[in-house]
Amino acid sequence: MGLVQETQRSLYATVGATAWVVDALRGAPGWVGNAWRERDQVMHWLGSAYEELSERGQGIVGGAQEGLEVGAGEVNQAARRIPGAAEAEGAVVGAFTGEEDLPISHYDQLRADEVVHKLPGLSQFELRKVRGYETRNQARATVIGRIDKLCEEQPWPGYDEMKLDEILPKARELPAEEQTKLVSYEHRHKNRRTIVDGFSHA
Known part of the structure; x- marks a missing residue:
């Protein structure tokens, strides 16, 4: 073969x-x-x-x-809280999705630097969805490389699907070391100040 x-x-x-x-x-x-x-x-x-x-x-x-x-x-979102489910689903859906289903509007009209600027706000599911589409179409190395850097393990399964009022109680229960990791992840992605400022350790 x-x-x-x-x-x-x-x-x-x-x-x-x-x-x-x-x-x-x-x-x-x-x-x-x-x-x-x-x-x-x-x-x-x-x-x-x-x-x-x-x-x-x-x-x-x-x-x-x-x-x-x-x-x-x-x-649904609950299913994506199973470890690895969101990532696997995003990768496969991205292989077949159309521009209209991407989380970034008017994707095909955007320059690579414009796409890169919008990537940090996406969930792990969405990142893999965009990567599949980009790989199948323009295959811009700048975009794919940035996505690969952002594709990583969430603080816990389903984190990206949660709202602030769901994240905060669980985050408060984490040891200081895990809170620091959470802040680092949040800073690289959605960068919500309530989380970044609330769980940063001096």
Whole structure:
């Protein structure tokens, strides 16, 4: 099997695996939560099911892209609070999304520096969505490089989806070291002064 074919098969398997996760999140979020805690077993299953997932992904890419977008869109904010769910969903949705679905208005008309300026306010899900679209279209190294620097682990799963009144009580319970990490993350992203000023340690 050539390099191109193997790359395609890997992509199809990734899409198939993500579609499986989306189905699980939609149908049984409690089960997925348990599965995450047993992720080693789940990853072993995914590895053994590589061919099956690849075939499913090929079918999605070939004839059901719209269905995947709709299915992914049904995964609500609560589901994204499962570790890794937002990132996986964003990456796959970004591979198929159109400009009108991006979190940055008039994206195709913006220069690279204008896009870069708007990136820090996006969630991890949105960043990966934009990256998928950018990679598939203009593929500007400046934009992709900046997104890659911003793609990182959230202070806790679902952080980006939370409002201030949800974040603050939980943040107050964190040890000082974790609060410092939270401030650092917040400063690089949405930079909300209530969080940055409220949990900065001298």
